[in-house]
Amino acid sequence: MKALRRMRQDWVLYAMLALPILYFVIFHVIPLYGMKLAFQDYRILGDHVWVGWKHFNVLFSSPAFASVMQNTIIISLMKIIFVFPIPIALSLLINEVRSSKYRKYVQSVVYLPHFLSWVVIAGIWISLLNPTEGGVNLIGNFFGLPSVDYMTSKDHIRWVFVVSEIWRSAGWDSIIYLAAIMKISPGLYEAAKIDGATRLQQMTFITLPHLYSTIVTVFILNLGFFMNAGFDQVFNFMNDSVISVVDILDTYVYRIGIGNGQFAYATAASLFKGVIGIVLILGTHFISKRISGKGVW
Amino acid sequence: MKKVSLVLIIAMLVTVIAACSSNSNSPGSNQPSNEPGTASPNPSADPVTLKIVYKDEGTANPVSVKFFETLEKALKEDEGLNVKFELVDLAQGSYAENLNLLLLGGTIPDIIYFQGGDQQISEQGLLEDLTPYIEQSKYVKDIIEPHNATRMASYPYLLWIKPLASKTPVVRADWLNAMDSSKALLADPTIDNYYAFFKELVEKKPGGDKPGYALTAAGDIAEINFIFNSAFGLDTTWLKKEDGTYEYSKVSQNEKEKLAFYNKLYNEGLLDPQFITKQWDTKEDAFYKGDAAVITGTAGKIIDLYDGRMKELNGDGANLVVLPPAKGVAQGFGATDVTKESRGLAISSQSKHKDAAFQVFDYLASPKGQMLDRLGFENEHYTVADGQIELNDKYYSEWYARFWEPLEMKSETPLKTPLLGEPGTSSLQAAADFYTEDNNFIIPEQYIANWDAMNNLYKEYATDFITGKKNLSEFDKFVEAWNAAGGTDITKYANENIK
Numbered sequence: 001m002k003a004l005r006r007m008r009q010d011w012v013l014y015a016m017l018a019l020p021i022l023y024f025v026i027f028h029v030i031p032l033y034g035m036k037l038a039f040q041d042y043r044i045l046g047d048h049v050w051v052g053w054k055h056f057n058v059l060f061s062s063p064a065f066a067s068v069m070q071n072t073i074i075i076s077l078m079k080i081i082f083v084f085p086i087p088i089a090l091s092l093l094i095n096e097v098r099s100s101k102y103r104k105y106v107q108s109v110v111y112l113p114h115f116l117s118w119v120v121i122a123g124i125w126i127s128l129l130n131p132t133e134g135g136v137n138l139i140g141n142f143f144g145l146p147s148v149d150y151m152t153s154k155d156h157i158r159w160v161f162v163v164s165e166i167w168r169s170a171g172w173d174s175i176i177y178l179a180a181i182m183k184i185s186p187g188l189y190e191a192a193k194i195d196g197a198t199r200l201q202q203m204t205f206i207t208l209p210h211l212y213s214t215i216v217t218v219f220i221l222n223l224g225f226f227m228n229a230g231f232d233q234v235f236n237f238m239n240d241s242v243i244s245v246v247d248i249l250d251t252y253v254y255r256i257g258i259g260n261g262q263f264a265y266a267t268a269a270s271l272f273k274g275v276i277g278i279v280l281i282l283g284t285h286f287i288s289k290r291i292s293g294k295g296v297w
Numbered sequence: 298m299k300k301v302s303l304v305l306i307i308a309m310l311v312t313v314i315a316a317c318s319s320n321s322n323s324p325g326s327n328q329p330s331n332e333p334g335t336a337s338p339n340p341s342a343d344p345v346t347l348k349i350v351y352k353d354e355g356t357a358n359p360v361s362v363k364f365f366e367t368l369e370k371a372l373k374e375d376e377g378l379n380v381k382f383e384l385v386d387l388a389q390g391s392y393a394e395n396l397n398l399l400l401l402g403g404t405i406p407d408i409i410y411f412q413g414g415d416q417q418i419s420e421q422g423l424l425e426d427l428t429p430y431i432e433q434s435k436y437v438k439d440i441i442e443p444h445n446a447t448r449m450a451s452y453p454y455l456l457w458i459k460p461l462a463s464k465t466p467v468v469r470a471d472w473l474n475a476m477d478s479s480k481a482l483l484a485d486p487t488i489d490n491y492y493a494f495f496k497e498l499v500e501k502k503p504g505g506d507k508p509g510y511a512l513t514a515a516g517d518i519a520e521i522n523f524i525f526n527s528a529f530g531l532d533t534t535w536l537k538k539e540d541g542t543y544e545y546s547k548v549s550q551n552e553k554e555k556l557a558f559y560n561k562l563y564n565e566g567l568l569d570p571q572f573i574t575k576q577w578d579t580k581e582d583a584f585y586k587g588d589a590a591v592i593t594g595t596a597g598k599i600i601d602l603y604d605g606r607m608k609e610l611n612g613d614g615a616n617l618v619v620l621p622p623a624k625g626v627a628q629g630f631g632a633t634d635v636t637k638e639s640r641g642l643a644i645s646s647q648s649k650h651k652d653a654a655f656q657v658f659d660y661l662a663s664p665k666g667q668m669l670d671r672l673g674f675e676n677e678h679y680t681v682a683d684g685q686i687e688l689n690d691k692y693y694s695e696w697y698a699r700f701w702e703p704l705e706m707k708s709e710t711p712l713k714t715p716l717l718g719e720p721g722t723s724s725l726q727a728a729a730d731f732y733t734e735d736n737n738f739i740i741p742e743q744y745i746a747n748w749d750a751m752n753n754l755y756k757e758y759a760t761d762f763i764t765g766k767k768n769l770s771e772f773d774k775f776v777e778a779w780n781a782a783g784g785t786d787i788t789k790y791a792n793e794n795i796k
Contacts, residue, residue, distance in 0.1 A: 044401060044421050045647070062746040063782050064753070126574050151574050152764065239573045240517050240756040241764070247753065256746055261397045261417030 038268035055268035072248040075229045082162050086170040091177035110171025122236035152241035180214040223280040227273040348406035350385040352392045407648040412640045424454035425644040430655040436662035440703040447635040457641030458701040463630035463728040464523040464593040466620040475503040486621040495567040498590045507587035513569035515580040520593045528625030529555040533632050534737035548776045556762045596728040601721035617720045632735035661700040664709045671698045685713035747783030
């Protein structure tokens with residue numbers, strides 16, 4: 001009753017919540033019902049046929065499954081290890097820029113790549129990494145390094161994913177950390193200054209600890225997308241020379257499931273990815289809760 | 298608060314599930330009767346509405362709207378067929394995916410254009426077998442090309458009367474004429490003569506410092522194979538061995554020899570070192586700028602478009618010449634897949650107006666229908682003067698036939714200007730001259746996942762062999778890996794099923 005009374009009091013706030021809730025219901029809750037397709041053979045005419053685990057069995061027994069799973073895990077792990085910390089570092093660095101004009105300029109520049117599609121980014125990076133005329137190799141050559149065909153090299157292509165992902169998303173992803181930094185009380189910094197703390201010490205002992213819960217939350221939520229590995233990026237960067245090291249679950253499902261109109265098969269793969277995502281989120285949340293007392297909720 | 302939230306969430310989920318359940322009656326329960334389509338609509342009665350879904354032909358395209366309005370009038374005047382077309386708009390993005398979603402969602406237009414993904418739909422009985430309609434047709438049966446007839450015999454759901462879509466190699470005439478080796482190439486296009494021609498192009502550089510390389514392609518070797526596959530004896534997907542059994546062409550010794558030749562072209566700078574990362578637009582750009590001397594393009598209109606663009610950028614002397622396919626064990630642009638049309642128009646088996654839909658197809662095959670579909674609108678794309686049709690620039694730069702394009706067009710009024718330019722016409726003629734049928738088959742569903750893995754294995758090994766990342770001595774290792782990935786099973790299936 002108390003809660004209802006409070007809801008009545010804050011009805012404007014709850015009304016404002018209605019649209020986001022509607023969005024999640026339409027685009028995230030209702031589609032869950034469609035997940036039953038993973039256990040059916042879809043029929044346009046007549047009743048759908050219940051086939052149980054058939055599509056999962058086909059997925060798991062496919063000769064390419066082990067390889068695409070391995071690629072998905074490796075690429076995702078590389079991104080989590082090397083891409084995830086960059087926005088944190090970037091937000092700390094932007095926070096240290098004293099001139100507000102220069103800070104705004106830096107922010108605009110680093111946010112910009114986020115608005116480009118992967119099709120455009122792939123074109124830019126293919127040109128940049130061209131072994132004969134590309135900027136990267138020309139700089140390398142200037143320092144006496146041999147040209148490398150990064151786009152067709154099985155040893156380098158995953159690193160191209162990591163670096164291009166950083167280039168595209170580091171700036172945009174740093175916004176959430178910058179917002180958290182803005183919430184830190186200036187009094188803490190003033191007290192630290194009076195105590196003689198250097199800027200590095202202020203960053204290490206004030207800013208970072210205050211970012212901790214944001215970092216943990218973002219990290220745990222990111223794990224939910226662990227199995228995604230970046231379809232748009234991989235699809236646009238992929239070429240015949242490197243298929244075996246970059247073909248991920250999403251590109252595989254796109255070819256077999258969507259390309260051949262096997263939507264039930266694609267749904268099964270999607271459900272499999274979703275379950276792994278949930279397990280990772282819940283697992284990390286509870287581990288984090290136990291260790292640090294902080295989690296997503 | 299927690300209890301209230303819980304109640305709200307449960308209420309929301311119940312509403313959602315109820316909403317979904319109320320709509321969960323299968324589309325089949327609402328299907329119309331399977332009786333044949335109704336007879337031709339009476340011209341004086343209300344028009345029959347034919348829903349049509351076609352790539353890029355939506356209500357937002359004014360040319361499409363005008364075309365179908367003109368077609369409605371023509372059908373009424375010439376055939377007494379009173380129909381109204383309703384164009385179905387699809388979301389932006391991949392047409393095949395969006396179309397599949399439309400159909401799987403239960404919206405089934407009367408006439409459907411497919412660009413892949415049709416097999417799944419036809420397996421569910423949603424597409425009408427067009428064989429009896431074609432047999433009883435007035436015009437379609439007369440304009441159907443031999444490859445269309447073979448395809449319709451094995452897969453009678455898609456109709457697509459178009460010329461063969463082989464890719465043919467082209468080169469600028471001024472560069473071709475400047476080469477000493479060109480005469481030998483045109484007279485006797487052996488693999489060696491092609492090699493000599495490529496070599497001379499790169500060494501002599503007829504464009505000053507261009508071309509940088511002789512040949513390029515968009516992303517893989519499929520386009521280059523149109524020139525060389527037959528010369529290396531790779532003239533069918535499954536090659537018949539001396540013992541009478543079949544082996545997959547891509548794991549044969551002929552393939553190994555071809556890859557060795559491509560590797561030679563690559564090492565000597567005759568093949569674009571960046572062909573693997575090229576897209577269709579960067580490939581064409583390299584050709585127009587002179588970085589590449591030879592590319593392949595789809596025979597017909599596409600070759601004409603290349604020709605027009607090349608002349609626009611480099612002058613009339615840079616008109617394109619179609620090169621012959623390489624000659625060796627055999628000669629040709631490769632065997633044509635006749636298992637089924639890869640794209641085309643279908644009639645829904647659930648349509649109440651199947652006969653009317655096919656009557657539209659048949660009218661478009663008639664001389665009057667062909668005039669509208671292939672020549673565009675009078676006084677806009679062509680004019681009639683002195684009893685002859687004269688096509689204008691707008692026709693050449695904008696118009697394309699939405700339906701049938703038999704190689705030979707029967708027009709009531711003679712054409713003063715040709716339908717295609719010189720290179721477009723000669724490319725189509727060359728494609729027709731070298732037409733042979735492939736012996737491939739539709740991959741059964743149980744092999745699709747394996748087939749994908751095997752194809753990827755081939756693509757990666759082939760590019761590694763060409764670029765020298767792997768030595769061709771490892772070809773047998775590739776064959777072993779291919780067999781292990783499912784090649785043994787599919788070869789067994791091929792030997793049991795190829796007649």
